[in-house]
Amino acid sequence: MNRKLPITHYPLPMTRHGNKVLWPMTGLLTLVIVCLLISPVSAQRAKTTRPAAKPSTPAAQSPAFEKLSAEATQQREAGNFDEAIKLYQQGVAAKPRWDEGWWYLATLLYEQDRYEEAVKAFSRVAALRPQVGAPVAMQGLCEYRLGRYDDAMLHLQQGRQRGIGENQDLARVMRYHEGTLFLLRGDYETAQRVFTGLAVEGSNTQDLMLGIGLSVLRISALPKQIDLNHRDRDLIRRAGLAQHYFAQLNAADSRQEFERLVKDFPTTPNVQYAYGRFLIDTRDDDAAIAAFEKEIANSPSHALARLQIAYVKLRNKDPEAGIALAEEAVKLTPRLPLGHYVLGRCLFETGANKRAIEELEIAQRMAPSEARVYYVLARAYAKANRKEDADRARETFARLDKMNQDASRRGDARGEAIEEKEAERPKP
DSSP, X not given: OOSSOTTOOOOOOOEEETXXXXXXXXXXXXXXXXXXXXXXXXXXXXXXXXXXXXXXXXXXXXXXHHHHHHHHHHHHHTTOHHHHHHHHHHHHHHOTTOHHHHHHHHHHHHHTTOHHHHHHHHHHHHHHOTTOSHHHHHHHHHHHHTTOHHHHHHHHHHHHHHOOTTOHHHHHHHHHHHHHHHHHTTOHHHHHHHHHHHHHTTOOOHHHHXXXXXXXXXXXXXXXXXXXXXXTHHHHHHHHHHHHHHHTTOHHHHHHHHHHHHHHSTTSTTHHHHHHHHHHHTTOHHHHHHHHHHHHHHOTTOHHHHHHHHHHHHHTTOHHHXXXXXXXXXXHOTTOHHHHHHHHHHHHHTTXXXXXXXXXXXXXXXXXXXHHHHHHHHHHHHHTTOHHHHHHHHHHHHHXXXXXXXXXXXXXXXXXXXXXXXXXXXXX
């Protein structure tokens, strides 16, 4: 396993560019170098509205600089990285806008585990090549290694927004690391969505299994922290395997693994909850409710398990049965927007429109970018003859819903504890 990039299990052969042989430092770095610096046009193919930036190397190089550049290339291609680093450092000192030199210096520093220096070098490339996403993404990966997780998340997302062309290997590495950072932030549903996407594409590494397991069990930790001596490693790995099967459309094996898991860990926090969410996805509502009820017995303050049951009741045309559970959830976690939303939905469907609006407005203030809240608010306002408020809510819903669809197409959609289908919204 690659010790620096847990998901980069994509070994690449020696890569040729013209008559040059580029020896891989790691599979990831070789592909990034070839695709994003040597071939900047192809790296920017996805950005058709702007031309790719051209290297800023001066048109007329001095003989001394040309010799230095050639020596640096020779040492790099021969695998003499320490000597190559020194030469590239001399080169960028002589030509501060030599973007290719900064890039090779940065990747060599990264390979040598000199992440602090690599961050500075990648940031220089990012400044010189603002249309290319790979340098800022690699800066984020270095910051990840340094434990600067907020900076890492920022730069990984910036790299994706700028675009990395068709470099799918780098894209997978970026997504995996983003997923682990969502775990640290406690955004387990988005982490699960990211990991599920990787599983759908065929990734099946142990680190990915652990990441999925952490997300479904709602544990805020990095996969690399779940080593062989970790007391819960088997539990986390098996939960990840069960959900991984489901991501790959193998519901039968997924169910079997989940059944084994709840048998071996019947009272462990969030095991029954994870099983219940799987059962919801397979539309086995009665079994799901039973699993959520067991989770509540194990963890009496589990608000999400209550909301899951309430939403099943709502979806099955029994919203009145969901009100008490949603009220309990709101009382347990008053700062959880989902609780106020589900309670508002249940109240709206039972005709308690005034209370529904109160709860939905609380949800809206807590989560102003949550499109589905505005959808139900528009219906409730219309029912209360508040035409201007209803029109404003509909407009906001349309805008946010479009943003969500665009994010989904880019692979940036947020995960949700309750994935609401359009058909499950209240009818106009």
